[in-house]
Amino acid sequence: MRILLIEDDKEAAAYLSKALREAGHVPDHAPDGDQGASMAADGGYDVLVVDRMLPKRDGLSVIEDLRKKGDHTPALILSALGQVDDRVAGLRAGGDDYLAKPYAFSELLARVEALARRRIPDAAETVFRVGDLELDRLSHTVARSGQAIPLQPREFRLLEYLMKHAGQVVTRTMLLENVWDYHFDPQTNVIDVHISRLRAKIDKGFREPLLHTVRGAGYMIK
C-alpha cells in the first residue's frame, strides 16, 4: 500500500522508507510540513505517517487541515514527547494513532497496517471468521469447528481485536491500548500471559494452531 512519510530527520526517513519497502509497501517521503501537506492533499495514500515536530509547519496542523477538507486518510503521529496529554492532543487534532519515539520498527509497521485495515468498513461485519474459528459480535459467542468456547468478557475483547486484524501483526502495546485502554508500560509480560490463556482455550486440542507469536513483534491470528 502507499504510505506518505512526513519526517524531517533524513536518516530516520531513509531507514523507515527502506524498511517499509522491504515489508512490501510503497513509501513516499516529504521532508517538511508544507511539502507533506501538498503531497497528502494530492491524495492516493492509504496511510500517513506524520512526525509531530516538523520544519515550516507543525505535523498536527497538517492533519487538522486535511480533516477540515474532508480527507480521512488514516494518520499515525510520531512524537518524541510521548506523554499522555500529547497523545490526547494528537488524537484530538485528527490523528488516528500515536507512537512515541523511540519506537521499534515492528511496532510502527503493525500500527500502519492496522490503520490501513480500518479503511475497510467493518462495522457492519458481525461475525469474524479465521479458519474454523468463529466469533459472533452480537451474541458474544465463540466457536471452533462448531464447538462453543466459553470466554471471559476481556478474553472475548482480546480475541475480537486479534480477529479484526486477522493476518496482521498486533503488538503488545496495541493490545494494552485497545483492549484495556491503558497506555503505560506494564513492565512485566502481562499481555503474554493473557494471550497464553486465550491460546489455551482456542488452540488447545486442535491440530492447527491459529494464534501465532511473531518473534520480536507481537501476535497474529491467521
Next chain:
Amino acid sequence: MTRIGKVVRTTAFKLSAIYIAVFSVFSLFFILYISYSTNVLLNQQLRDTIATELLGLSDQYRVGGLQAVVEVIEQRAHQPGASLYLVTDISGRILAGNVAEVANDVLSTSSIDPITVRYQRYTGDSEQRTALVQVVRLPSGFLLLVGRDTGEREQFRQIIGGALAWALVLMIALATLSYIFVSRVVLRRIDSLSASSRRIMEGDLAGRLEVTGSGDEFDRLADSLNAMLDRIEHLLYGVKDVSDNIAHDLKTPLTRLRNRVETALAGPADAANYRAALEATIEESDQLIKTFNALLMIARIEAGSPDGEMTEIDANAVVHDVAELYEPVADEAGVELTANTAPQPIMIKASRELLGQALANLIDNAIKYGAPVEGAAHIALSATREGDTLVLRVADNGPGIPADDRERALQRFVRLEKSRTQPGSGLGLSLVAAVARLHHGAIELGDGNPGLVVTMRLPLK
C-alpha cells in the same frame, strides 16, 4: 540617580506629598469660605449702619434744617469709633464733619449704593484711610456724606491670612512626621523584604523572608512568598536530583551498552556473534528507554503539569481493571491476587491512566518482592472510602520492608539490597508517590504483619 531623586521616588515621600496636597486644598477651601462669608456679613453691617445714620440725619434736616444736622454731626463726630460725616455746600466748601479731605469726584457722584473711597481723617493724623461712604444731596443743595471706616474688615482679613499661614506650617510639619513614620516603620519592612529576596536571588536558596509574627499584611506577604520559595526550592532540587540521577544511573547502562558493541566488533566477524550482540543491544536500549520514560514522567507529574486527563472516574473500576490485567501474571508466578472494592462507586476526579499505572507498579513490586519465604503468596488489592478520602491499598504477605528503610524506598533510583538482583529501574515507588501527590494525596508504607502494605490516600474533593 541623585539622592533627592531617590527620596522623591519613595512611597513615603509620595504619600506625604499627597497628604499635604489634600489637606492644603481642604483648609484653603475652608478658610476662603469663612473669609468670604464674613466679608459679606461685615459689608452688610457697614451698609446698614450708613443707611440708618443717613435716615436719622435726613429726619433732623426735615425738623431743624441744616443747622440741626450740623449740630448732630458735630456732636457725634467727636465720639470714639465715630462714623465719618461731612457736610459741604454746593461749591464743595466743608461746613461740618470729621473728614479732612476726600476726592472731589466722590462728592459729585450721588449714587444710592455706598462706595469705597480713600480719605483723610480730620483729627490730626494724616494717614490715608479707606472707608465705605454714601453721599446724598439735601434739598437745599448741600451735600451730606456718611461713611464707616473699613479698618475692621482689613484687620479681620489679616487674621484669616495668618491662620492660613499657620495651617500651612502645621501641615508641612505633620507631613514630615508622617513621612518619617511611613519611611521608618512601614517602608523599612519592605526594604528588608526586597533585600532578603535579592539575597535569595543571588543564590542563597535556603534563605527566607523575615516574619515578625505581628500578623500584619507584611507578614502575610512574607508567608506566601516563603511558601513560593519552598516550592521553587523543591522543584529545583527535583531537577537537580533528576540530572544527578541521570548522570549516575543512566551512564552505567550506557557504558555497558557501548562495551558490548565494542566487544562484538573486536571479536570474531561472524554473523551469529554480531546478531547476538545486536539483540542484546536492543534489549539494553529498551530498558534504558523505559527508565528514561519513567524519569520524565515523574518529573512531569511532580512539576504539576496536567498530565493525562483528569476525569470523574470510579476508583472501584480502576482497581478491578488493574487486578484483572495482572491476575494471570500473578497466577503464573504462584501468587493469589484478590481485589476488594467498596459496595458503592467511589467517584474521584483523577487520571485513570496514572492511577492505573500506580496500582500496576505496586502489584508488580508485590509480585517481584512480596513472596513469603514459605507458604502461599497473596496480594490483596482494595479500594475503600474513609469519609472524604479514597484509600487504595496493595498488601502482600512477604518479608515487608524494615521501618528504617521505608522512607528511603520512596526515593528515586533507590533499590533496597534484596531487589538489586531483579530487573527494574528503582523508579516504581517514586512514580506512585508522585501520582499520589498529583492527586493531592500521599502514600505510606506500613507493616502488614507479615508483609508490606502500601496505602494511597487521595482526597475525594
